Amino acid sequence: xxxxxxxxxxxxxxxxxxxxxxxxxxxxxxxxxxxxxxxxxxxxxxxxxxxxxxxxxxxxxxxxxxxxxxxxxxxxxxxxxxxxxxxxxxxxxxxxxxxxxxxxxxxxxxxxxxx
Amino acid sequence: xxxxxxxxxxxxxxxxxxxxxxxxxxxxxxxxxxxxxxxxxxxxxxxxxxxxxxxxxxxxxxxxxxxxxxxxxxxxxxxxxxxxxxxxxxxxxxxxxxxxxxxxxxxxxxxxxxxxxxxxxxxxxxxxxxxxxxxxxxxxxxxxxxxxxxxxxxxxxxxxxxxxxxxxxxxxxxxxxxxxxxxxxxxxxxxxxxxxxxxxxxxxxxxxxxxxxxxxxxxxxxxxxxxxxxxxxxxxxxxxxxxxxxxxxxxxxxxxxxxxxxxxxxxxxxxxxxxxxxxxxxxxxxxxxxxxxxxxxxxxxxxxxxxxxxxxxxxxxxxxxxxxxxxxxxxxxxxxxxxxxxxxxxxxxxxxxxxxxxxxxxxxxxxxxxxxxxxxxxxxxxxxxxxxxxxxxxxxxxxxxxxxxxxxxxxxxxxxxxxxxxxxxxxxxxxxxxxxxxxxxxxxxxxxxxxxxxxxxxxxxxxxxxxxxxxxxxxxxxxxxxxxxxxxxxxxxxxxxxxxxxxxxxxxxxxxxxxxxxxxxxxxxxxxxxxxxxxxxxxxxxxxxxxxxxxxxxxxxxxxxxxxxxxxxxxxxxxxxxxxxxxxxxxxxxxxxxxxxxxxxxxxxxxxxxxxxxxxxxxxxxxxxxxxxxxxxxxxxxxxxxxxxxxxxxxxxxxxxxxxxxxxxxxxxxxxxxxxxxxxxxxxxxxxxxxxxxxxxxxxxxxxxxxxxxxxxxxxxxxxxxxxxxxxxxxxxxxxxxxxxxxxxxxxxxxxxxxxxxxxxxxxxxxxxxxxxxxxxxxxxxxxxxxxxxxxxxxxxxxxxxxxxxxxxxxxxxxxxxxxxxxxxxxxxxxxxxxxxxxxxxxxxxxxxxxxxxxxxxxxxxxxxxxxxxxxxxx
Numbered sequence: 001x002x003x004x005x006x007x008x009x010x011x012x013x014x015x016x017x018x019x020x021x022x023x024x025x026x027x028x029x030x031x032x033x034x035x036x037x038x039x040x041x042x043x044x045x046x047x048x049x050x051x052x053x054x055x056x057x058x059x060x061x062x063x064x065x066x067x068x069x070x071x072x073x074x075x076x077x078x079x080x081x082x083x084x085x086x087x088x089x090x091x092x093x094x095x096x097x098x099x100x101x102x103x104x105x106x107x108x109x110x111x112x113x114x115x
Numbered sequence: 116x117x118x119x120x121x122x123x124x125x126x127x128x129x130x131x132x133x134x135x136x137x138x139x140x141x142x143x144x145x146x147x148x149x150x151x152x153x154x155x156x157x158x159x160x161x162x163x164x165x166x167x168x169x170x171x172x173x174x175x176x177x178x179x180x181x182x183x184x185x186x187x188x189x190x191x192x193x194x195x196x197x198x199x200x201x202x203x204x205x206x207x208x209x210x211x212x213x214x215x216x217x218x219x220x221x222x223x224x225x226x227x228x229x230x231x232x233x234x235x236x237x238x239x240x241x242x243x244x245x246x247x248x249x250x251x252x253x254x255x256x257x258x259x260x261x262x263x264x265x266x267x268x269x270x271x272x273x274x275x276x277x278x279x280x281x282x283x284x285x286x287x288x289x290x291x292x293x294x295x296x297x298x299x300x301x302x303x304x305x306x307x308x309x310x311x312x313x314x315x316x317x318x319x320x321x322x323x324x325x326x327x328x329x330x331x332x333x334x335x336x337x338x339x340x341x342x343x344x345x346x347x348x349x350x351x352x353x354x355x356x357x358x359x360x361x362x363x364x365x366x367x368x369x370x371x372x373x374x375x376x377x378x379x380x381x382x383x384x385x386x387x388x389x390x391x392x393x394x395x396x397x398x399x400x401x402x403x404x405x406x407x408x409x410x411x412x413x414x415x416x417x418x419x420x421x422x423x424x425x426x427x428x429x430x431x432x433x434x435x436x437x438x439x440x441x442x443x444x445x446x447x448x449x450x451x452x453x454x455x456x457x458x459x460x461x462x463x464x465x466x467x468x469x470x471x472x473x474x475x476x477x478x479x480x481x482x483x484x485x486x487x488x489x490x491x492x493x494x495x496x497x498x499x500x501x502x503x504x505x506x507x508x509x510x511x512x513x514x515x516x517x518x519x520x521x522x523x524x525x526x527x528x529x530x531x532x533x534x535x536x537x538x539x540x541x542x543x544x545x546x547x548x549x550x551x552x553x554x555x556x557x558x559x560x561x562x563x564x565x566x567x568x569x570x571x572x573x574x575x576x577x578x579x580x581x582x583x584x585x586x587x588x589x590x591x592x593x594x595x596x597x598x599x600x601x602x603x604x605x606x607x608x609x610x611x612x613x614x615x616x617x618x619x620x621x622x623x624x625x626x627x628x629x630x631x632x633x634x635x636x637x638x639x640x641x642x643x644x645x646x647x648x649x650x651x652x653x654x655x656x657x658x659x660x661x662x663x664x665x666x667x668x669x670x671x672x673x674x675x676x677x678x679x680x681x682x683x684x685x686x687x688x689x690x691x692x693x694x695x696x697x698x699x700x701x702x703x704x705x706x707x708x709x710x711x712x713x714x715x716x717x718x719x720x721x722x723x724x725x726x727x728x729x730x731x732x733x734x735x736x737x738x739x740x741x742x743x744x745x746x747x748x749x750x751x752x753x754x755x756x757x758x759x760x761x762x763x764x765x766x767x768x769x770x771x772x773x774x775x776x777x778x779x780x781x782x783x784x785x786x787x788x789x790x791x792x793x794x795x796x797x798x799x800x801x802x803x804x805x806x807x808x809x810x811x812x813x814x815x816x817x818x819x820x821x822x823x824x825x826x827x828x829x830x831x832x833x834x835x836x837x838x839x840x841x842x843x844x845x846x847x848x849x850x851x852x853x854x855x856x857x858x859x860x861x862x863x864x865x866x867x868x869x870x871x872x873x874x875x876x877x878x879x880x881x882x883x884x885x886x887x888x889x890x891x892x893x894x895x896x897x898x899x900x901x902x903x904x905x906x907x908x909x910x911x912x913x914x915x916x917x918x919x920x921x922x923x924x925x926x927x928x929x930x931x932x933x934x935x936x937x938x939x940x941x942x943x944x945x946x947x948x949x950x951x952x953x954x955x956x957x958x959x960x961x962x963x964x965x966x967x968x969x970x971x972x973x974x975x976x977x978x979x980x981x982x983x984x985x986x987x988x989x990x
Contacts, residue, residue: 024145040172045142061140067151069127071144 004089007047008056010035012086015057015076023062023073024048048076056082123150123163126170133177188524189531195511196532203504206885207536210500213881214540217493218584219547220874222577223555224486228479230561234380234461239321240415241458243279245422247271247412247429248466250451260408261466263452265401267436268313268412274435275428277420282315283391284383284411284470291665291846292387293361294349302349305663305846308386311394319415320383326356327372336392339368342376345386363665365397379562382460382470405437411470413457422454429453468702478864485871488629492875494588495622496882501533501592502615503889509599516601525597533589534582541581545569558866620922623886626879627926627963628933633872634959635934636941639951640865643942646949647858653792654699654735658820659850660832661698664813667840673811676728682835683818688828690821691734694813696726699794700854708755708805710765710775710785722761722803724777725794728810732756732789734819742771742787745808753783754808759791761803777807793947796857800946817850876963880970883919891915891974898978899986908979915975916968923967927960934959 004012014030015022028044031037051057062073078086127147134143146169154162200207235241247267249260265283272281287309295301314333316322322329325343332340339360346355359367368389377384395402416425433446440446455464462476515525549565556562595615664672672679672694680692697703705721713719731737732744740759748754755775762770776782791801820828836845855862891898898911906914935951942948 024141025149028145028149041142041146041169042173042176046176059141064144065148067148068144069147071147072140073144074141 003092004085007043008051009086009089010037011044011047012051012056012078012082016078016083016086020075020077022076027076051082052076055079056085120159120163123159123166126163126166130170130173134173135177135180188528192528192531193535195528196535199508199532200536203507205888206500206504209881209885210497210536211540211543213493213496213878214537215543215547216874216878217490217496218540218544218581219551220871221486221490222544222548223551224482224489226563227555227559227561228482228486230380230563231462231474231479235382235457237378237380238319238457240319243416243418244319244457245414245416245425245454246457246460247414248453248455249408250453259451259466261464261469262408262410263412264405264407265410266403266405268410268414269402270436271412271429271432272414274432275425277417277425277428278414279417280315280319280415282313282319282413283311284316284385284413285311285391285394285409286411286470287311287389289663290363291663291843292349294358295361296350296353296358301842303844304348306345306386308384310385310388311391312388313391315413316388319413323375325373325375326354327374329372332372333388333390334392335369335371336390336396337366337368338371338390338393339387340372340374341370341387342374342385344376346370346373364393366393368393380461382457382464382473384471408468414454422456426453472860474860478860481864482867485633485867488633489871489875489878490584492626492629492878492882494584495626496878496885497533497536497588498591499619499622499882500885500889501589502595502619503886505592505596505599508596512596512599513601516599522597526593529593529596530586530589533585533593537581537585537588541577558870559863619886620918623879623883623919624922624926624929626882627923627967628930630872630875630879631927631930631959631963632934632937633868633875634962635930635955636938637865637868637872638955638958639934639938639942639949640861640868642949642951642955643945644858644861644865646947647797647861650793650797650947652699652854653790654737655819656699656851656854658825660818660820660829661848661850661853662816662818662832662836663846664694664816665846666843668836668843669814671839672813672816676810679839680730683832686828686831688820688822688824688831690819691730692819693730693734693817694728694810694815695731695817696809696812696814698815698817698853699850700796700857703794703804706778706805708761708775708777710767710770710773711782712767712773713765720764720803722757722805723794724805724807726807726809726812728808728813731806732787734817735792737792738790740788740790742785744787748808750810752808753777753781754786755783756787756789756806756808757785758789758801758804758806760801761805762788764803777805781807783808796854797947798857798945876966880966883967884970884973887915887919887971887974890918891978894978895981895986898981899983902981902983903987908976911979912972912975915978916971919967919971920964923963924960927963930959931956 010031011027014027014034018026018030024041024044027048028039028041031039048057048059052059056079057076058079059074059076062075064070064072127150130143130146131139146166150162150166153165238244246261247263249263251259265285268281268283272278289305289307290309291303292306292309293301293303312333317324317329317333322340324332327340332338341349341355349355349360350358355370355373358370360370361367391402401407414425416422429452430443430446433450433452434440434443437446437450440449446452460470461473462479464473465475512525552563552565662668676694683689683692703723703725706724707719708722708724709715709719727745729745729748729750732739733746739756742756744756745754755777757765757770767773770785771787773785774782775785789806793801794804795802818832822828833845898914901911901914935956938951942951
């Protein structure tokens, strides 16, 4: 199973958190809240299309609203594959970060030159 | 949307147009939504700012998307375009050939025009260099003079501070120069392009020195500077500096410098310059003259001075300079001096006594129009053939439309095809140009180089022109094809629209109108040239040899003219011999001539003057109207013969027998009146002229060669002269050749018109041929049915050709009035002109008909021979 890029991971998590409210505006805001990444809509949609292409998420159309200039919303949601990819990512992360807590980073372990 | 700024509205509109369809819902909608909420929260400006960022971020991927899709489509368009070309090999070939010829011709003409306009602009100071012209004023009867008095230039420079520099040129007439080297080789040549010049010439025209010192080269008397080719001619590889050259003039000259040849595009054409101080030394009085218009005078103005300023001062100066002018008004009336910018000379100057015959701005216009004609014909061809072919692609267009192609895309596709064809044509045009250039150079006397044509800034111009051409010619067919209805096209309903056919036919008519105009013009020009050739000039010009009299030869003639003449005339091939001062066709000087009895108060213009010996009238077979010729006169007498025009002008009751004074000094009787004869080009009417009896001033011996043995006769003459003056080679020319050079520019125009008419007809016929093939294709079934119903071959051929014949005839009728008007205007420039006879109309019509018939008949015959079974088989 291929690894997710950071962007993909962040966006997919946002979609997962947003449940059935995940569309362009909300995803963008969610990501900004959590990770302070301020995506441009163009990059966001590029990534979203890529994810759709890989089969991790799927989209459906919503209702047109006047605030959107009469355009419909496109809602995204994780597919089964997407879900399992996220789970896999979580596991991998956990392995990598095994046994580390925030306090561990008080000491800089590097070259033992002080001894 | 209350607090929307213009920028926001523009950006939103931009997004609307540019974002791709499938993304629009989510992407576009999201942006609008967030924009609106931001506008509510933070106000219009901040929201607008944010919008800018979003859109800017979007642009790169949009560009990438569009470009990649366009590339993919281009790939397809090109593939299809190539396939089409291969399928329709012949049509494509016709198309490309027509375009190639058209482009090559247009490029050539454009360069010709550029070159003509470039004359005299390469001098660094050319914007400030002027020639001083004696305008002659309103009361003078002659054209303005290109030359003015010798003293004028010298004094005016000191007088008017705005004049930065000045130089004068004085034409040296044809001179024999000799160089005898130490190795005893003697090089002698006749030179006709030499001038006396002031040192200012070097400064003003920035002459490029190969050797010698620019500051001193023309200072000392008896200095001569040579152009590089002159130096090579006389000195070969030797260094000419310091060596001496002998001439007709009394003292030898020392070579002080060698300069580069003057470039072709300047009116100042000279081979060598001798210092003006030489004249000062030998003939100082001449330079003090105030009214002898003989010196070309050029001035450079200060950077801040204006032409008007200096011209104003010139008039005041003229009053001070000429003792007989008492006021400004008089000066303006009698001698209106003005400044002529040097860059105007080549195309606009046709004054009395020019450096060399100049070209005419009219030809620049004419050639531009020619270029336009040919381009139009080629472009129309392209349009016609493409639209005719259009119906073959109906299915393809229908399918494309069904698959979702927008009209915009289809138009783009067909313009791409036009581009491709034009590109192929442009490349072959470049190749064609490379081959044709030498021919053009020899035609026009210019030196255009291929490399120069292909320089960078020119290439940019080509690309721009080529894009323009292909777009313009491709637009109409593109629109035409893009508007085919998918339904009817897929159904296979092939309806060659009658509207399209009508337009096509009118375009053909238009092409032939242009071609007929050109044929008509060519025929007229040739008729005029014939007229020049055939017109009786009033004297016998055939096989008339003019031998230059100089050195030993001249002395011998003056000592004993009869001996030399008898020796020549004793040979059977030689008719009569006479000595004259000027050749027919050479410019005759103007001098004053006043019969006694006409008071000094009465204004008389100057007359053209020529000097001759006893045998002149008889040798030239001129007709006398009254009185007698110079035959048998005592060589020391002064006598005059005037021509009819002079007699008319003088308005004397019995001119013969009256005494007259020439130039205030020579007094003699008018002994006869000669019938007007053409001693100048037929551009001008015969001017009043006086022939003075003065054998001592002869410079040419005119020898009439009888019979056919010209070569042997020349041999005899050569031997004679070798005996008489062994050291001086025989220098001669034939008078009829010399006269022809007067019409050089007309001959050039005639040749250019001939070639271009041929080209125009060629291209038009290419188009016609393509159309006839197409028409044959379409009417296969019709022809088959007619044959079955009993039509003969003749009927079929007639059926085919009649349509085209009608078009060509119509074109002729339209073209005739236009061509007639244009050619009449051109002929007005000649005092003696041929008539535009009915012949020309008929000939041009016949010509165009025959050629178009020939082109179209191929298909006619082919159709007539077709087997109806084959044509009607497929239903």
